[in-house]
Amino acid sequence: MENKKIIFPELFFTDKNLVGRDVCKISRNLSDLKGIFADVEAFEKMPQDKLAYEVSSFLPEKEGTPGGLYFGITYLYPGKVGNEYMMTKGHYHASIDRAEFYWGLEGEGMLILMDEQRNVWAERVFPGSLHYIPGGVAHRMANVGSSLFSFAACWPSDAGHNYAEIAEKGFSARLIEVNGIPHLI
Numbered sequence: 038m039e040n041k042k043i044i045f046p047e048l049f050f051t052d053k054n055l056v057g058r059d060v061c062k063i064s065r066n067l068s069d070l071k072g073i074f075a076d077v078e079a080f081e082k083m084p085q086d087k088l089a090y091e092v093s094s095f096l097p098e099k100e101g102t103p104g105g106l107y108f109g110i111t112y113l114y115p116g117k118v119g120n121e122y123m124m125t126k127g128h129y130h131a132s133i134d135r136a137e138f139y140w141g142l143e144g145e146g147m148l149i150l151m152d153e154q155r156n157v158w159a160e161r162v163f164p165g166s167l168h169y170i171p172g173g174v175a176h177r178m179a180n181v182g183s184s185l186f187s188f189a190a191c192w193p194s195d196a197g198h199n200y201a202e203i204a205e206k207g208f209s210a211r212l213i214e215v216n217g218i219p220h221l222i
C-alpha cells in the first residue's frame with residue numbers, strides 16, 4: 038500500500054461539545070463498487086477485497102442538522118477495471134439542492150458531474166484545484182494517474198447521500214482510457 042502524503046488536518050474548535058469527537062474512517066473495497074463499471078468480466082476477475090478508496094471525515098454535527106458542515110478527505114487508489122478508471126460510487130445529495138466543494142490534494146483525478154437532466158461533464162482535478170459542485174449535480178471522482186489521488190470535500194451536514202439513483206441508472210457517460218488519455222464517452 039502506498040504511503041499517504043496527505044494526512045488529516047489537526048482539529049481546532051472552541052465549542053466544548055465537540056471535544057473528543059473522532060475522525061470517522063470508512064473504506065470501500067472493489068466488492069462495494071459492484072455494478073458501477075462497464076466491464077463486468079474484468080471486474081469479476083479482480084480480487085474483490087482490493088481496497089479502492091478510504092474516506093476520513095470530521096462530522097461534528099448529527100447527520101441532518103441544518104446549517105452544519107462536514108469535512109472529509111478521500112484517498113482513491115490507482116487502477117482500472119478494463120479501460121475504465123478506478124472511481125468513487127458517486128451520488129446526488131438526498132437533499133438534492135445541497136452544494137459541495139471538492140479540493141484536489143495529491144495525484145491526478147477527474148471529477149465527473151451529472152445534472153438532473155443527465156447531462157455529464159468533467160473537470161480535471163490536481164493539487165490545489167477547487168471545484169464547486171452546485172445543488173442538483175451528481176458527483177463522482179476518478180483516479181486517472183498511476184499514484185494515490187486524494188481530495189478534500191466540504192458539504193452540508195443535512196445533504197445526505199442518494200446512492201440509489203446512480204446504482205440504478207449510472208452516469209450517462211464513462212471515463213475511459215484511450216491511448217493513455219482519459220475520454221468521457
Ligand SMILES: O=P(O)(O)OC[C@H]1O[C@](O)(CO)[C@@H](O)[C@@H]1O
Nearest residue numbers: 092109110111125126127128190
Ligand atoms: O460517497 P462516495 O460517492 O462513495 O464518495 C466519497 C466522497 O464523497 C463524500 O460522500 C462527500 O460527497 C465524502 O464522504 C467523500 O469525499
Ligand SMILES: [Fe+2]
Nearest residue numbers: 130137176192
Ligand atoms: Fe457529495
